[in-house]
Amino acid sequence: MPTAxxxxxxxxxxxxPARLAMAAPRSIVIxxxxxxxxxxxxxxxxxALKRAFPLAQIGWVVEGRAGDVLSGHPAIDHLFRxxxxxxxxxxxxxxxxxxxxxxxxxxxxxxxxLLKSAIPTWLSGAPIRIGHTPPESRERAxxxxxxxxxxxxxxxxxxxxxxLQPLGIHEAAPAFDMPRWPVSRGRMQEWLASLRLxxxxxxxxxxxxxxxxxxxxxxxxxxxxxxxxxxxLQSIIVWGGQQERETATQIVTGAGSAAIMAPPTTLQxxxxxxxxxxxxxxxxTGPLHLAAAVGTPCIGLSGPIPAKRSGPYGAMHRTVExxxxxxxxxxxxxxxxxxxxxxxxxxxxxxxxxxxxxxxAA
Numbered sequence: 368m369p370t371a372x373x374x375x376x377x378x379x380x381x382x383x384p385a386r387l388a389m390a391a392p393r394s395i396v397i398x399x400x401x402x403x404x405x406x407x408x409x410x411x412x413x414x415a416l417k418r419a420f421p422l423a424q425i426g427w428v429v430e431g432r433a434g435d436v437l438s439g440h441p442a443i444d445h446l447f448r449x450x451x452x453x454x455x456x457x458x459x460x461x462x463x464x465x466x467x468x469x470x471x472x473x474x475x476x477x478x479x480x481l482l483k484s485a486i487p488t489w490l491s492g493a494p495i496r497i498g499h500t501p502p503e504s505r506e507r508a509x510x511x512x513x514x515x516x517x518x519x520x521x522x523x524x525x526x527x528x529x530x531l532q533p534l535g536i537h538e539a540a541p542a543f544d545m546p547r548w549p550v551s552r553g554r555m556q557e558w559l560a561s562l563r564l565x566x567x568x569x570x571x572x573x574x575x576x577x578x579x580x581x582x583x584x585x586x587x588x589x590x591x592x593x594x595x596x597x598x599x600l601q602s603i604i605v606w607g608g609q610q611e612r613e614t615a616t617q618i619v620t621g622a623g624s625a626a627i628m629a630p631p632t633t634l635q636x637x638x639x640x641x642x643x644x645x646x647x648x649x650x651x652t653g654p655l656h657l658a659a660a661v662g663t664p665c666i667g668l669s670g671p672i673p674a675k676r677s678g679p680y681g682a683m684h685r686t687v688e689x690x691x692x693x694x695x696x697x698x699x700x701x702x703x704x705x706x707x708x709x710x711x712x713x714x715x716x717x718x719x720x721x722x723x724x725x726x727x728a729a
Contacts, residue, residue: 403653411541480504595625670706
Protein backbone atom coordinates (compact mmCIF):
# COMPACT_ATOMS: atom_id res chain seq x y z
CA MET A 368 0.00 0.00 0.00
CA PRO A 369 1.40 3.43 -0.88
CA THR A 370 2.40 5.64 2.03
CA ALA A 371 2.91 9.31 2.67
CA UNK A 372 6.52 9.03 1.59
CA UNK A 373 5.56 8.12 -1.99
CA UNK A 374 6.37 10.25 -5.03
CA UNK A 375 3.35 12.55 -5.39
CA UNK A 376 3.15 15.63 -7.62
CA UNK A 377 6.56 14.85 -9.03
CA UNK A 378 8.61 14.83 -5.83
CA UNK A 379 9.00 13.04 -2.54
CA UNK A 380 5.92 13.59 -0.36
CA UNK A 381 6.39 14.41 3.34
CA UNK A 382 5.20 12.23 6.20
CA UNK A 383 3.86 15.08 8.37
CA PRO A 384 2.37 18.52 7.61
CA ALA A 385 5.34 20.22 9.30
CA ARG A 386 7.69 18.76 6.69
CA LEU A 387 5.73 19.89 3.64
CA ALA A 388 8.31 21.04 1.11
CA MET A 389 6.49 20.18 -2.10
CA ALA A 390 4.23 22.50 -4.01
CA ALA A 391 0.81 22.33 -2.38
CA PRO A 392 -2.07 20.86 -4.40
CA ARG A 393 -4.04 23.48 -6.30
CA SER A 394 -7.37 21.71 -6.03
CA ILE A 395 -8.82 18.74 -4.14
CA VAL A 396 -12.18 16.99 -4.46
CA ILE A 397 -14.05 15.19 -1.68
CA UNK A 398 -16.68 12.64 -2.67
CA UNK A 399 -19.34 11.96 -0.06
CA UNK A 400 -22.75 11.80 -1.67
CA UNK A 401 -25.12 11.07 1.21
CA UNK A 402 -26.69 10.75 3.77
CA UNK A 403 -26.94 13.95 5.86
CA UNK A 404 -25.22 12.46 8.90
CA UNK A 405 -22.54 10.80 6.81
CA UNK A 406 -21.86 14.02 4.88
CA UNK A 407 -21.48 15.91 8.16
CA UNK A 408 -19.03 13.27 9.38
CA UNK A 409 -16.83 14.21 6.43
CA UNK A 410 -16.77 17.94 7.17
CA UNK A 411 -13.71 17.75 9.49
CA UNK A 412 -11.80 16.21 6.58
CA UNK A 413 -12.49 19.31 4.50
CA UNK A 414 -11.54 21.58 7.42
CA ALA A 415 -8.23 19.76 7.85
CA LEU A 416 -7.50 20.02 4.12
CA LYS A 417 -8.13 23.77 4.10
CA ARG A 418 -5.93 24.27 7.15
CA ALA A 419 -3.09 22.29 5.57
CA PHE A 420 -3.50 23.80 2.09
CA PRO A 421 -5.17 27.22 2.58
CA LEU A 422 -4.68 28.27 -1.04
CA ALA A 423 -6.12 25.06 -2.50
CA GLN A 424 -9.61 24.98 -3.95
CA ILE A 425 -11.69 22.34 -2.14
CA GLY A 426 -14.60 20.81 -4.05
CA TRP A 427 -17.23 18.38 -2.79
CA VAL A 428 -19.43 16.01 -4.81
CA VAL A 429 -22.76 15.65 -2.97
CA GLU A 430 -26.22 14.33 -3.75
CA GLY A 431 -29.66 15.79 -3.03
CA ARG A 432 -30.45 18.03 -0.07
CA ALA A 433 -27.44 16.77 1.90
CA GLY A 434 -25.57 19.55 0.12
CA ASP A 435 -27.56 22.13 2.09
CA VAL A 436 -25.49 21.49 5.23
CA LEU A 437 -22.31 22.26 3.25
CA SER A 438 -23.57 25.48 1.68
CA GLY A 439 -21.48 28.45 2.77
CA HIS A 440 -18.87 26.38 4.59
CA PRO A 441 -15.55 28.30 4.68
CA ALA A 442 -13.52 25.17 3.94
CA ILE A 443 -15.48 24.27 0.80
CA ASP A 444 -15.03 26.39 -2.30
CA HIS A 445 -17.28 24.55 -4.73
CA LEU A 446 -20.17 22.08 -4.51
CA PHE A 447 -20.80 19.61 -7.31
CA ARG A 448 -24.49 19.05 -6.54
CA UNK A 449 -26.15 16.00 -8.03
CA UNK A 450 -29.82 15.13 -8.09
CA UNK A 451 -31.05 11.78 -6.85
CA UNK A 452 -30.76 9.10 -9.52
CA UNK A 453 -28.01 10.97 -11.37
CA UNK A 454 -26.09 7.76 -12.03
CA UNK A 455 -28.92 6.49 -14.28
CA UNK A 456 -28.62 9.55 -16.51
CA UNK A 457 -25.86 9.54 -19.12
CA UNK A 458 -26.14 13.32 -19.52
CA UNK A 459 -25.77 13.84 -15.75
CA UNK A 460 -22.69 11.62 -15.62
CA UNK A 461 -21.18 13.38 -18.64
CA UNK A 462 -21.88 16.79 -17.09
CA UNK A 463 -20.23 15.77 -13.82
CA UNK A 464 -17.22 14.45 -15.72
CA UNK A 465 -16.85 17.76 -17.56
CA UNK A 466 -17.17 19.81 -14.37
CA UNK A 467 -14.61 17.67 -12.55
CA UNK A 468 -12.12 17.86 -15.40
CA UNK A 469 -12.54 21.66 -15.48
CA UNK A 470 -11.82 21.74 -11.74
CA UNK A 471 -8.57 19.79 -12.40
CA UNK A 472 -8.15 18.17 -8.99
CA UNK A 473 -4.69 17.07 -7.95
CA UNK A 474 -6.26 14.65 -5.47
CA UNK A 475 -9.69 13.14 -4.87
CA UNK A 476 -10.81 11.56 -1.60
CA UNK A 477 -13.69 9.06 -1.62
CA UNK A 478 -15.15 9.06 1.89
CA UNK A 479 -18.06 6.80 0.97
CA UNK A 480 -16.42 3.71 -0.44
CA LEU A 481 -19.23 2.49 -2.71
CA LEU A 482 -19.54 2.03 -6.46
CA LYS A 483 -21.59 5.23 -6.83
CA SER A 484 -18.86 7.26 -5.10
CA ALA A 485 -15.99 5.46 -6.81
CA ILE A 486 -17.34 6.53 -10.19
CA PRO A 487 -16.99 10.31 -9.52
CA THR A 488 -13.63 9.58 -7.91
CA TRP A 489 -12.41 7.96 -11.10
CA LEU A 490 -14.16 10.51 -13.34
CA SER A 491 -12.30 13.33 -11.59
CA GLY A 492 -9.13 12.38 -13.44
CA ALA A 493 -7.06 13.20 -10.35
CA PRO A 494 -3.62 11.54 -10.34
CA ILE A 495 -4.04 10.82 -6.63
CA ARG A 496 -7.26 9.04 -5.67
CA ILE A 497 -7.64 8.04 -2.03
CA GLY A 498 -10.17 5.77 -0.32
CA HIS A 499 -10.53 3.05 2.26
CA THR A 500 -9.40 -0.54 1.89
CA PRO A 501 -11.97 -3.35 2.21
CA PRO A 502 -14.13 -4.04 4.13
CA GLU A 503 -14.62 -0.32 4.83
CA SER A 504 -14.75 0.12 1.07
CA ARG A 505 -17.28 -2.10 -0.70
CA GLU A 506 -18.57 -2.98 -4.17
CA ARG A 507 -14.99 -2.98 -5.48
CA ALA A 508 -14.79 0.77 -5.04
CA UNK A 509 -11.12 0.39 -4.11
CA UNK A 510 -10.30 -0.33 -7.76
CA UNK A 511 -10.68 3.42 -8.38
CA UNK A 512 -8.01 4.36 -5.82
CA UNK A 513 -4.31 4.92 -6.30
CA UNK A 514 -3.81 5.20 -2.54
CA UNK A 515 -6.05 2.88 -0.48
CA UNK A 516 -5.85 3.52 3.27
CA UNK A 517 -6.46 1.02 6.05
CA UNK A 518 -7.97 2.90 8.96
CA UNK A 519 -7.65 1.70 12.54
CA UNK A 520 -9.95 4.37 14.05
CA UNK A 521 -13.35 3.57 15.54
CA UNK A 522 -15.41 6.68 14.87
CA UNK A 523 -16.48 7.53 11.34
CA UNK A 524 -15.23 11.14 11.71
CA UNK A 525 -11.74 9.90 12.54
CA UNK A 526 -11.84 7.22 9.85
CA UNK A 527 -12.59 9.92 7.30
CA UNK A 528 -9.65 11.97 8.58
CA UNK A 529 -7.41 8.91 8.27
CA UNK A 530 -7.74 9.31 4.50
CA LEU A 531 -5.64 12.45 4.80
CA GLN A 532 -2.54 10.46 5.69
CA PRO A 533 -1.26 10.00 2.11
CA LEU A 534 -1.32 13.81 1.85
CA GLY A 535 0.92 14.12 4.90
CA ILE A 536 -1.91 15.30 7.19
CA HIS A 537 -2.46 13.65 10.56
CA GLU A 538 -5.48 15.37 12.09
CA ALA A 539 -5.41 15.06 15.89
CA ALA A 540 -8.33 17.39 16.65
CA PRO A 541 -11.11 17.13 14.04
CA ALA A 542 -13.28 20.26 13.89
CA PHE A 543 -16.50 21.11 12.04
CA ASP A 544 -16.27 24.94 11.83
CA MET A 545 -19.83 25.04 10.51
CA PRO A 546 -21.06 28.19 8.75
CA ARG A 547 -23.81 30.53 9.94
CA TRP A 548 -27.00 30.79 7.89
CA PRO A 549 -28.30 34.32 8.60
CA VAL A 550 -31.70 33.97 6.89
CA SER A 551 -32.49 30.82 8.84
CA ARG A 552 -31.13 32.40 12.02
CA GLY A 553 -33.49 35.33 11.73
CA ARG A 554 -36.45 33.09 10.96
CA MET A 555 -35.82 30.84 13.96
CA GLN A 556 -35.16 33.75 16.33
CA GLU A 557 -38.43 35.37 15.29
CA TRP A 558 -40.37 32.15 15.83
CA LEU A 559 -38.80 31.50 19.25
CA ALA A 560 -39.47 35.09 20.33
CA SER A 561 -43.17 34.56 19.57
CA LEU A 562 -43.23 31.69 22.09
CA ARG A 563 -41.93 33.87 24.94
CA LEU A 564 -40.14 30.97 26.59
CA UNK A 565 -38.50 31.72 29.95
CA UNK A 566 -35.25 30.08 28.87
CA UNK A 567 -33.74 28.35 25.81
CA UNK A 568 -35.55 25.09 25.04
CA UNK A 569 -34.52 21.50 24.57
CA UNK A 570 -35.01 20.01 21.12
CA UNK A 571 -36.27 16.48 20.59
CA UNK A 572 -35.96 14.77 17.22
CA UNK A 573 -38.01 11.58 16.97
CA UNK A 574 -37.28 10.49 13.41
CA UNK A 575 -34.56 8.30 11.95
CA UNK A 576 -33.59 6.87 8.61
CA UNK A 577 -33.88 3.26 9.79
CA UNK A 578 -36.81 1.72 11.73
CA UNK A 579 -34.20 0.17 14.05
CA UNK A 580 -33.21 3.65 15.29
CA UNK A 581 -36.69 4.73 16.41
CA UNK A 582 -37.13 5.19 20.17
CA UNK A 583 -40.63 4.53 21.61
CA UNK A 584 -42.87 7.59 21.39
CA UNK A 585 -44.14 7.11 24.95
CA UNK A 586 -40.60 7.55 26.29
CA UNK A 587 -40.10 10.79 24.41
CA UNK A 588 -43.32 12.04 26.03
CA UNK A 589 -42.02 11.08 29.47
CA UNK A 590 -38.65 12.74 28.82
CA UNK A 591 -40.33 15.98 27.67
CA UNK A 592 -42.52 16.02 30.78
CA UNK A 593 -39.57 15.34 33.09
CA UNK A 594 -37.40 18.05 31.49
CA UNK A 595 -40.20 20.52 32.14
CA UNK A 596 -40.88 19.40 35.69
CA UNK A 597 -37.26 18.97 36.81
CA UNK A 598 -35.47 21.70 34.86
CA UNK A 599 -38.12 24.13 33.67
CA LEU A 600 -37.27 23.32 30.04
CA GLN A 601 -39.87 23.12 27.33
CA SER A 602 -39.08 20.78 24.46
CA ILE A 603 -39.47 21.69 20.81
CA ILE A 604 -40.35 18.62 18.77
CA VAL A 605 -38.79 18.79 15.32
CA TRP A 606 -39.88 16.66 12.40
CA GLY A 607 -39.43 16.01 8.70
CA GLY A 608 -42.10 14.43 6.50
CA GLN A 609 -45.66 13.36 7.27
CA GLN A 610 -44.86 10.29 9.35
CA GLU A 611 -42.53 12.20 11.67
CA ARG A 612 -45.07 15.00 11.91
CA GLU A 613 -47.69 12.54 13.14
CA THR A 614 -45.28 11.24 15.79
CA ALA A 615 -44.41 14.80 16.82
CA THR A 616 -48.13 15.56 17.17
CA GLN A 617 -48.54 12.55 19.47
CA ILE A 618 -45.68 13.78 21.67
CA VAL A 619 -47.01 17.34 21.87
CA THR A 620 -50.48 16.07 22.71
CA GLY A 621 -49.19 13.61 25.31
CA ALA A 622 -46.72 15.98 26.96
CA GLY A 623 -49.10 18.92 27.18
CA SER A 624 -47.47 22.25 28.01
CA ALA A 625 -44.04 20.57 28.23
CA ALA A 626 -43.71 20.22 24.43
CA ILE A 627 -44.12 22.53 21.45
CA MET A 628 -44.52 21.54 17.82
CA ALA A 629 -41.78 22.94 15.60
CA PRO A 630 -42.74 24.62 12.33
CA PRO A 631 -41.54 23.09 9.06
CA THR A 632 -37.78 23.60 8.89
CA THR A 633 -35.07 23.37 6.29
CA LEU A 634 -31.77 21.79 7.29
CA GLN A 635 -30.29 25.26 7.70
CA UNK A 636 -33.28 26.29 9.84
CA UNK A 637 -32.70 23.24 12.00
CA UNK A 638 -29.02 24.04 12.36
CA UNK A 639 -29.77 27.58 13.56
CA UNK A 640 -32.63 26.44 15.82
CA UNK A 641 -30.21 23.98 17.40
CA UNK A 642 -27.76 26.80 18.11
CA UNK A 643 -30.51 28.54 20.08
CA UNK A 644 -31.28 25.51 22.28
CA UNK A 645 -29.90 24.19 25.56
CA UNK A 646 -29.58 20.62 24.29
CA UNK A 647 -30.65 18.24 21.53
CA UNK A 648 -31.99 14.69 22.06
CA UNK A 649 -32.19 12.24 19.18
CA UNK A 650 -31.31 8.81 17.94
CA UNK A 651 -28.34 8.34 15.60
CA THR A 652 -29.54 10.26 12.54
CA GLY A 653 -28.80 13.34 10.43
CA PRO A 654 -30.44 16.03 12.64
CA LEU A 655 -28.47 14.79 15.67
CA HIS A 656 -25.18 15.13 13.82
CA LEU A 657 -26.17 18.55 12.48
CA ALA A 658 -26.86 19.76 16.03
CA ALA A 659 -23.55 18.33 17.22
CA ALA A 660 -21.67 19.92 14.31
CA VAL A 661 -23.01 23.41 15.09
CA GLY A 662 -21.98 23.01 18.74
CA THR A 663 -25.21 22.22 20.57
CA PRO A 664 -24.76 19.74 23.46
CA CYS A 665 -26.38 16.50 22.34
CA ILE A 666 -27.71 13.29 23.82
CA GLY A 667 -27.42 10.53 21.24
CA LEU A 668 -29.51 7.37 21.59
CA SER A 669 -27.30 4.71 20.02
CA GLY A 670 -29.10 1.41 19.64
CA PRO A 671 -28.11 -0.86 16.74
CA ILE A 672 -24.69 0.74 16.16
CA PRO A 673 -22.23 1.52 18.98
CA ALA A 674 -21.75 5.18 19.85
CA LYS A 675 -17.98 4.81 19.51
CA ARG A 676 -18.57 4.30 15.79
CA SER A 677 -21.27 6.85 14.96
CA GLY A 678 -22.37 8.78 18.05
CA PRO A 679 -22.36 12.60 18.16
CA TYR A 680 -18.71 13.59 17.84
CA GLY A 681 -17.11 15.67 20.57
CA ALA A 682 -16.49 15.70 24.31
CA MET A 683 -19.48 17.92 25.10
CA HIS A 684 -21.98 15.27 24.03
CA ARG A 685 -23.41 12.28 25.86
CA THR A 686 -24.63 8.97 24.48
CA VAL A 687 -27.04 6.44 25.94
CA GLU A 688 -26.84 2.82 24.83
CA UNK A 689 -28.68 -0.42 25.58
CA UNK A 690 -27.10 -3.39 27.35
CA UNK A 691 -24.58 -5.01 25.00
CA UNK A 692 -26.62 -8.21 24.94
CA UNK A 693 -29.41 -6.35 23.11
CA UNK A 694 -27.18 -5.07 20.34
CA UNK A 695 -27.94 -6.88 17.05
CA UNK A 696 -25.58 -8.57 14.65
CA UNK A 697 -24.24 -6.19 12.03
CA UNK A 698 -26.39 -7.74 9.31
CA UNK A 699 -29.54 -6.98 11.34
CA UNK A 700 -28.65 -3.39 12.26
CA UNK A 701 -31.34 -1.86 10.01
CA UNK A 702 -34.23 -4.09 11.10
CA UNK A 703 -33.59 -4.76 14.80
CA UNK A 704 -36.11 -3.34 17.30
CA UNK A 705 -34.78 -4.62 20.62
CA UNK A 706 -31.72 -2.40 21.00
CA UNK A 707 -33.58 0.95 21.03
CA UNK A 708 -36.26 -0.51 23.29
CA UNK A 709 -33.43 -1.33 25.70
CA UNK A 710 -32.65 2.37 26.27
CA UNK A 711 -34.49 3.60 29.36
CA UNK A 712 -35.75 7.13 30.00
CA UNK A 713 -33.87 7.39 33.31
CA UNK A 714 -30.52 7.16 31.53
CA UNK A 715 -31.56 9.83 29.05
CA UNK A 716 -32.68 12.15 31.85
CA UNK A 717 -29.44 11.55 33.76
CA UNK A 718 -27.48 12.53 30.64
CA UNK A 719 -29.61 15.66 30.28
CA UNK A 720 -29.03 16.62 33.92
CA UNK A 721 -25.29 16.21 33.43
CA UNK A 722 -25.24 18.45 30.35
CA UNK A 723 -27.39 21.12 32.02
CA UNK A 724 -25.19 21.11 35.12
CA UNK A 725 -22.06 21.56 33.01
CA UNK A 726 -23.52 24.30 30.80
CA UNK A 727 -24.85 26.26 33.78
CA ALA A 728 -21.46 26.07 35.51
CA ALA A 729 -19.60 27.27 32.41
